[in-house]
């Protein structure tokens with residue numbers, strides 16, 4: 856399962872960051888997941904529970920922030936969010952666009968950690984997703 860290896864990678868990155876900061880426990884992990892990232896949120900949450908067992912992340916919450924797709928339209932000279940994943944046309948003027956600005960991300964955006972003091976970290980780490988992109 857694709858999500859299992861992503862969850863494992865996430866645990867590795869978070870563990871490294873938490874260890875670096877001297878945290879004893881990870882409380883909450885915030886992840887931005889683009890709709891084109893190929894990651895299924897439900898499967899990732901399930902995998903997360905499995906791979907966090909026995910780690911600093913055990914019992915922590917995974918908050919997945921769904922990132923819609925946004926394209927840049929040359930005609931409008933503006934960025935527009937798309938309502939779905941099947942139609943790469945400007946929602947305003949209907950010009951086709953392959954210039955995708957958002958929606959592919961798989962980013963660790965925030966961590967909430969326990970000890971020594973309450974720490975909030977914004978490592979800004981990015982995962983590169985190796986899954987095939989369905990549209991390019």
Ligand SMILES: [Zn+2]
Nearest residue numbers: 928931945948
């Ligand atoms: Zn447009």
